[in-house]
Amino acid sequence: MESPALPPLGYGLGLRRQHYKEVLATQPKVDWFEAISENYMDAGGSPRHYLEAVRERYPVVLHGVSLSIGSVDPLNRHYLQSLRRLIDDIEPAWVSDHLCWTGVDHTNLHDLLPLPYTEESLSHVAGRVAQVQEFLGRRILLENVSSYVSYTVSEMSEWEFLGEVAERADCLLLLDINNIYVSACNHGFEPLDYLEGVPPQRVQQFHLAGHSRNGEHIIDTHDQPIVDPVWQLYAEAVRRFGPVSAMIERDDNIPPLAELLAELEQARRIGREALQERVA
Amino acid sequence: MSALEELQRGFRDYLLQGRSEAIHPLVRATQERRGEAERRLVIYAEAYRLRLKEALATDYTLLAAWLGAERFDTLMDHYIHAHPSRHYNIRRYGHRMAQFLSATTPWCGEPLLAELARFEWLQGLSFDAPDAEPLGVEAIAAVPAAQWGGLRLRFHPSLQRGDFHWNVHEFWSALRGEEPFPDARYHARPTPWLFWRQGRSNLFVSLDAESAQLLDLARGGADFAALCEVLCARHPEAEVPQRAAAALKGWVEEQLVIGAVTKD
Numbered sequence A: 001m002e003s004p005a006l007p008p009l010g011y012g013l014g015l016r017r018q019h020y021k022e023v024l025a026t027q028p029k030v031d032w033f034e035a036i037s038e039n040y041m042d043a044g045g046s047p048r049h050y051l052e053a054v055r056e057r058y059p060v061v062l063h064g065v066s067l068s069i070g071s072v073d074p075l076n077r078h079y080l081q082s083l084r085r086l087i088d089d090i091e092p093a094w095v096s097d098h099l100c101w102t103g104v105d106h107t108n109l110h111d112l113l114p115l116p117y118t119e120e121s122l123s124h125v126a127g128r129v130a131q132v133q134e135f136l137g138r139r140i141l142l143e144n145v146s147s148y149v150s151y152t153v154s155e156m157s158e159w160e161f162l163g164e165v166a167e168r169a170d171c172l173l174l175l176d177i178n179n180i181y182v183s184a185c186n187h188g189f190e191p192l193d194y195l196e197g198v199p200p201q202r203v204q205q206f207h208l209a210g211h212s213r214n215g216e217h218i219i220d221t222h223d224q225p226i227v228d229p230v231w232q233l234y235a236e237a238v239r240r241f242g243p244v245s246a247m248i249e250r251d252d253n254i255p256p257l258a259e260l261l262a263e264l265e266q267a268r269r270i271g272r273e274a275l276q277e278r279v280a
Numbered sequence B: 001m002s003a004l005e006e007l008q009r010g011f012r013d014y015l016l017q018g019r020s021e022a023i024h025p026l027v028r029a030t031q032e033r034r035g036e037a038e039r040r041l042v043i044y045a046e047a048y049r050l051r052l053k054e055a056l057a058t059d060y061t062l063l064a065a066w067l068g069a070e071r072f073d074t075l076m077d078h079y080i081h082a083h084p085s086r087h088y089n090i091r092r093y094g095h096r097m098a099q100f101l102s103a104t105t106p107w108c109g110e111p112l113l114a115e116l117a118r119f120e121w122l123q124g125l126s127f128d129a130p131d132a133e134p135l136g137v138e139a140i141a142a143v144p145a146a147q148w149g150g151l152r153l154r155f156h157p158s159l160q161r162g163d164f165h166w167n168v169h170e171f172w173s174a175l176r177g178e179e180p181f182p183d184a185r186y187h188a189r190p191t192p193w194l195f196w197r198q199g200r201s202n203l204f205v206s207l208d209a210e211s212a213q214l215l216d217l218a219r220g221g222a223d224f225a226a227l228c229e230v231l232c233a234r235h236p237e238a239e240v241p242q243r244a245a246a247a248l249k250g251w252v253e254e255q256l257v258i259g260a261v262t263k264d
Helices: A017-026 A045-057 A077-090 A119-136 A158-169 A177-187 A191-197 A228-241 A257-279 B003-017 B036-059 B061-067 B069-082 B090-103 B112-128 B137-141 B145-150 B168-176 B209-219 B224-232 B237-253
Strands: A011-014 A032-036 A060-063 A095-098 A101-104 A107-113 A141-143 A172-176 A203-208 A212-214 A217-219 A245-248 B152-155 B160-166 B186-198 B201-206 B257-261
Touching (some): A101 B003, A119 B003, A141 A203, A177 A191, B003 B036, B036 B061, B036 B069, B061 B069, B069 B090, B090 B112, B112 B186, B145 B224, B152 B237, B237 B257
Parallel strands (some): A203 A245
Antiparallel strands (some): A101 A107
């Protein structure tokens, strides 16, 4: 594969219920929205109404948190069927989830838990991605999670693992720039090594977000403005990967829409400058 | 058990039960920093509980307000310990709360609690249900008279029913109106409540016992003739078809009905 199969969308925001009405009333300068799949799967009423109304006006991508691609449990057919129905209804530009596991033995831990980076995990995950893609009839994007533990049994770096999963399963990647920064701080690797280790032709989307500091570790809270080192890493990512679709993902402590739009403008500016440097 | 299974089960045992003996040796830590693996793992343990508590606090605002922060937090700790999450959607996590409150000391000694929980949970279920197109009055009117006996209805997915012995709706109104809670009052005969959605509006209303019985029967698959039989036990036979038809018309007008099938 020479380039991502899907055309870039520009600069987007996470769709949050606090902003539904304002988005529809003001139709802000946002190129696309990312909606959390689970918030709309099997659901009607108000949330679904707003998602469909936003979809009429903007491109939408779906972002899941419960696929649990790395779990040793069988894939959840009910989940996949429900996701497929939502995909049929919303017609998203693409669908993503996380490179992690979220539960075992049918107990859901509701967290994006890191995998050990071993050959066993690699072949397990790649096989399951292929199954999911076959079921959904489309390639999916997998996102790197932030983590606080790494495992003694890991045989390769996270970026080697991520790249290899993408190659073996022929899927695309969603790079969360903040998560790279958070994990780099927590595990003591160089974030630039991460960027350089990921196959560029697989990178379809960036997430930008903020985090919190908690003593000696950084916690990926996605509830704060983006900090300078993450902006710098984003600029590096644009220089390496080009005009990849980017969005701000705020999951908690949701500010007024205007604040996120201003942050998105900053992303546009930094992205534009980095692209010019790339061309030069 | 494969290494990956062992790791995931070890991590699960730590998050659910605090048992770290399996996962601890697998967590990488620098030798010179004592307790580093524990400090890293505890970030996950805290996030796990926090996330489930956020879900419960979102779903049970009335219970939380009535119990107060400290008692509600204790309740959540016990619920989380008793009930690991079984569904991928965290919105479903609290589904056993009313049952838990009814069956577990000390909360079972205060039966109002389970009803407060159930009243809000049923509203949530109604709110989250899938959409469906309500049936128009004309669709029912088009059913030939000869086929009415075998008429069965399908109801909107948002429809929820519950019977409540306590004046929980007054607690709900007080919470919404930011007024003091009323005195708790118990009624030996429960009040039936109906929760549903009309388009994007979430509604609930109390029913009389007979209306509730008819609706429950119809939801359970009883046909029109069976509803008439129930009414025959209480009303003069001549009034029965009219009463049953009025109930059905009311359901249609309230947008509770999404389908009607006849035997033929």
